[in-house]
Amino acid sequence: GENVEQHPSTLSVQEGDSAVIKCTYSDSASNYFPWYKQELGKGPQLIIDIRSNVGEKKDQRIAVTLNKTAKHFSLHITETQPEDSAVYFCAPNTGGFKTIFGAGTRLFVKA
């Protein structure tokens, strides 16, 4: 089965700085690479995703990069704002009915 590791577990940055979270997976058949954001008291929500035929995708201040050879993908947040403070999860998927989530990264953005 898929083994997913996410680093760091906690990240604290100053407002305006960049944040990078890395996700490593084990199953080379993974073909869908999403990142979810969970705010306090809410369910996780997709913020960006990428498929295996693309190396990078950007949406305003957030971007995802994929290295299929090394089996990892990363979330990049630039110009961080206090409202970016949340828990972020990666969830690489092979196309089955069992999505395994990383352990989560708590991001704190200090104003």
Add this chain to the structure above:
Amino acid sequence: DTAVSQTPKYLVTQMGNDKSIKCEQNLGHDTMYWYKQDSKKFLKIMFSYNNKELIINETVPNRFSPKSPDKAHLNLHINSLELGDSAVYFCASGGGGLNTGELFFGEGSRLTVL
């Protein structure tokens, strides 16, 4: 319109009791899930259903019994509640099989067993 809604949002109950959580999605998805999130925020899949059929049961104790009366609903009944069942339970829909894609989550149901 709420895409995935689950009720109740909070449950507080005594050990040994039975409780149910209901989930409904209006997104037209074939696949629905139950996830358990513990105090350290680990999100662990419990069950997945596709077209009302159980596909995944992640070694969840028999005390947990999901039921899917139709594609839009997936309910979770828990018998003989234990302290370790305290967690936030999330219903989700989407993705599944060849249609790998975004999962849509409900707001969660926080279960506290005393």
